[in-house]
Amino acid sequence: MPYVLSLIASPLHPIVDVALVSEARAVAPVFDLPVWLAEDIAAEIPFPGSPEEAAAIEVAVRAVIGARPVDVAVLPDTHRRKRLLVADMDSTIIGQECIDELADLVGLRTHVGAITERAMRGEIAFEPALRERVALLRGLPVAVIDRLLRERIELNPGARTLIRTMRAHGAHTALVSGGFTHFTGPVAERAGFNEHQANELLIDDGLLTGFAVEPIKGRDAKLAALQETAARLGIEPVQTLAVGDGANDLAMIEAAGLGVAYHAKPAVAAAAAARIDHGDLTSLLYLQGYRRREFVE
DSSP, X not given: OEEEXXXXXXXXXXXXXXXXXXXXXTTOTTOOOOEEEETBTEEEEEEEOOHHHHHHHHHHHHHHHTTSSEEEEEEESSSOSOSEEEEOIIIIIBSSOHHHHHHHTTTOHHHHHHHHHHHHTTSSOHHHHHHHHHHXXXXXXXXXXXXHHHXXXXXXXXXXHHHHHHHHTTOEEEEEEEEEHHHHHHHHHHHTOSEEEEEOEEEETTEEEEEEOSSOOOHHHHHHHHHHHHHHHTOOGGGEEEEESSGGGHHHHHHSSEEEEXXXXXXXXXXXXXXXXXSOTTHHHHHTTOOGXXXXX
């Protein structure tokens, strides 16, 4: 079976050079010549093997790379370019957790942030954790969301390039969040997604009521979004890509043709087919075999 070993660095720390690639190639005699996707940032090395051999090679290459900030992935060299991307929002497409930013306005960031962290690690169920956090925001003017979007909410590096490039090559993109539509709408527009889905905050006379529309969209809703969107567009599961960082992303990550843990919690990183710990969101393009010159900025 054909596989490809991907070596990807952050554009801020471009260290994937000839010497590093040579070190990786020395791990296995079956490696073909490297393909350079971006000078000093991304290279891939095709090789044949069984799933067991591919897994062993990934372990061996990670040992060779050691502590150097380079992401390593071993993936099948078939169906590389995906036709559907489903992405988490908080701490994935954007660098913030929106509910924590809202809590900061009422002096509860530390308390709410601790609940968020436990939910993202999978230590507590997502749905009741969201209800508890939303209840603490009761009475907050909904108008502050616009200010947060202007002043605090920022796309993660590479987000816009990832979405624009995949769409330019015919893919459909969906932003699917356990957060709120008040945020996913503007973020989806800013990044260029085709569509978005999230929970809805209940508002009364311009104030947050402390409740969200039921049922709460969490782990199962994200999985359903992946499957239902693919079915609606006639896209096979192997042609799908899902990316996220928290426990409520696990189901869609495991179900996708390519599931990527992006700067993720340990349990998510361990379960995903590929993990990006150092690179930015353009790393997802390199995992699909895109060359830097094909990017759409």
